[in-house]
Amino acid sequence: MSTRSLVSEAAARLREAGVASPEYDAAELLAFVTGSSRLHLSEPTEEQRARYDDLVTRRAGREPLQHLTGTATFRYRDLVVGPGVFVPRPETEVMVGWILDQLAGVPNPLVVDLCTGSGAIAGAIATERPDSTVHAVELSSEAALWARRNLEGTGVALHEGDIDGCLPELDGQVDAVVSNPPYIPLTAWESVTAEVRDHDPALALWSGDDGLDEIKVVAATAARLLKPGGWFACEHADVQGESAPAVFTATTLFTEVRDQHDLANRPRFTTGRRI
Template identity: 60%
Template sequence: MTDVRTALAQAAGRLDAAGVASARNDAELLLVHVLGTSRAGLLLVDALDDAQAAAYESLVVRREAREPLQHLTASAAFRYRELAVGPGVFVPRPETESLVEWGLGVIDSLDVAHPVVVDLGTGSGAIAGAVASERPHARVHAVELGESAFAYAERNLSGLDVDLRHGDLADAFADLDGSVDLVLSNPPYIPLTAWESVAVEARDHDPALALWSGEDGLDAMHDVAATAARLLRDGGAVGAEHADVQGESAPAVFVAHGAFDEVRDQLDLAGRPRYVTARRVRR
């Protein structure tokens, strides 16, 4: 038998030494996963049996190698839902919840029975699933190009009223042109030149399709702007996430396009530039 508190302390120390920023948190969540309990439930466990200790050790070793926590638990929390994730799909980040919150506010401001919402590059289905579950009167559409990611989106959106399609966000939903109330997107936005600065968990485990976007990181943002201009009705809104260093360059994409006004950059809960919003001008 292995003492739980000793095992946790040792695991947290090893993860910290390996460069894991949230070492204690991850050590606890891995043990929660092994035991099939909750964080509160850990307080009721004094010792691990041999099988539990071996399973925990295996996961700690993999986390020491900087395999993402969410891959090890096969789950990621996003707003009020738990999403299935793993190799081949981008792990949703808490920062994206700010974009969703803004989008829900847009939906709530509309005087229409069934707002039409499009999620460009849905990945795991995080944004589309949040909107569909929290605003079930909305008609939600989502598109994803990556085959593995699309499979995860199918799983995560099962049971929700979402029109999920396999394809490129650059030419998606021609049948919806001019009829969409809200476009949301968390596109790839990392410059190819920033490879060294990207966290190992993302760089080595998130799909390249969800990360890299040209020399300046804005190739996909240009596609989002063009697709949103085509899809949105007059006065419709778009919100797209970007890197915190793109607080000026991402909005500039929408200004330069010419189809938008009210172009503004928005901060996340940590006060960092996080997403750009705009309105479709009248045609």
């Protein structure tokens, strides 16, 4: 069987299993197995074919692609990911770009990433703004193990613990707070894809009946950490385009609170400034 036929057959299996991007995933898995690239696939050996078949079967069982390859790309960096840590999504890259734009005129910015997970956001900011000082906070010890690997050499200070009450020594000094917190309502269980529901850690997903429990903690923490005029950006579900901004507005401690859309024009993150 030719390489093209092999990928086509695998893609058909993935499509039947309900995988959202069957052609892409089938090619990515073969590239991973053969050590080539998705656009320039190498002919697999018999041993590699057997391994490929096993990985396709696991992907058809809805194991995340990133868990099978052990990596995820976020902005300009490749991250290591696996069980116990939330797999970063492309949508979050837009929020990081937004916060970097706001910091463009701020020399040596001090930034805090709340609920850092894999360290994707903190690592991106530290890499793209090498003059910045970045702190990342993560409650899960499992996720922190992945974050520590991904943040090695970036200069980011990783803190294990709850974001509520974190970093009191930075109160009123921070230029930007950014967060991708848990925000899925418990009532939305059935609508969440199998890859997320069955493989991303529950601590990174669920946040009360309306999904706003942790966003409220982010709002309170951002209000405490930010200096006057400091920026925040907080990701949320696409159905929270009104309710998430309302959390920040209700504190009466922020101005310019508005919601921002992702590249698919869906409500994706709330932004604003400390009064």
